[in-house]
Amino acid sequence: MKLAPPAIWILLFVSLNGCAKDRSLAPPPDSEQITVTVKVPKELKARTMQVMYRSATCKRVTHGASGQRIEVEGHHSIDVQLQRQGQSDLYQASLPKDGGGACKWHLANVIFGVVYADPTRFGANVIWGAGGGVVVIFDHNNSPMGGADTEVEGDLTIKKDYYPRIDEEFLGPYKKTISLVGEGSIYRSYEALNAQQVYFEPVLHSDFIVYSAGPKVKKKGNYTVFTYPDGSVVADGRGGPDFQKLQSIRLAAESKK
Template identity: 70%
Template sequence: MIKTMPIAALILFVSLSGCTNDRSLAPPADSEQMTITVKVPKELETETLEVMYRSAVCKYITHGASGQRVELEGYHGINVQLQRQGQSDLYQARLPMDGGGACQWHLSNVRFGVAYRNPARFGENVTYGAGGGVVVMFDHNRPSLSSGLPIKVDGDLTIRKDYYPWLSEAFIEGYRKQISLAGEGNIYLMYQALKARQVYFEPVLHSDFLVKSEGTKVHKIGSFIKFSYPDGSTVADGHYQPDFRKLQAIRKAAESKK
């Protein structure tokens, strides 16, 4: 069960399949805190902070391919809205590392990010696509919907990454026009920070370097997405997302001429 709530209202009741015992979060007053801070560019906004607690006491029961019983750590997910700090561009949430309760919950991972505040500025019926996300693991449990290996860091985590606006058009299975954030890696950057107590994310948006893409209109061999880069070049080489290194090179070349 996933609920949206302010951080002050963490105590709730959750029951997993077949369980009747109290699985409430009950963070002790002296719990260590995890602080998540995002510095948000003016064109963007924070997405909901998805928080996962896990428990070795209250198990999640599933079954393997042969029908055998499999016990995994129990899970308890909540959504938290990051709060603006005064009139600054910083948004923050503080999470108890120790979720407490009978299940002895512990903070396992968080998922958060930024998105365009007003996609319509890029045209009529433009919606937000993807990109600008971060996943941070605080234990050895793999988050859901994750892929690849996490970047492992010691101590607190500071993330400062470049992003570019990516306006894409798709035609197959219905027309879609979306504005996304093209960055290093896929939709989410994934980290493992076992000793962190501070996570700071600063996305650097290069608004003047828009990349566009036009999807194919028919399924056929040799028909690829066409990317139009801010230097006027076009590429259709089979990739499904912009070439981040090319965008970086274009920007740095333009900046060096100023």
């Protein structure tokens, strides 16, 4: 169930093996707050933010390859909706770093980002694909998406370029998706141990769409075909569009204006 932020701290209960304490999240009134802000382009929307707290006090039990009992930090994830700030394009959520309670929860990581508000604007059967995601880690543990690609000191400001990708897949069930192409992987991942402010500004270049179509027959040498905004066609076996090529096409076009 997705809860609005004011209700989270009242209604959240965590079920963890081996923890006999009151498991509720109870941030102290003076807890340091971490504020996450996303500047959302008009064609996109802020996705629901996944927030994970961890506890070294209330551990959970797992088992190794030989069946041995292993105790690790307890954790629990909750969903938080970023709230629009007035009539602006800024969406925000404030999270207590100290989760409090008998389990002494601490904020471990958040996963958030942007998605297309209406994928069907690209066609009746078009669905959301991937991209536009951000992971921020506030402790020394990996997130559900793995470790961090970048470590930062202090507050974190992310401003990155993104391009629309319309993709058709023919092998297996047919599907057509709209995704966001950015530099690096689907999720940009940061470790920001001392951040109080996290700001994410995706810059969407809507006029520079890259199209891709997977092979219709599974055969050696049949690759996904990418058609770039300048009309060039590439099928070189890569799994995704060439971000630097997209940047070059856009910058060249803008320089001619």
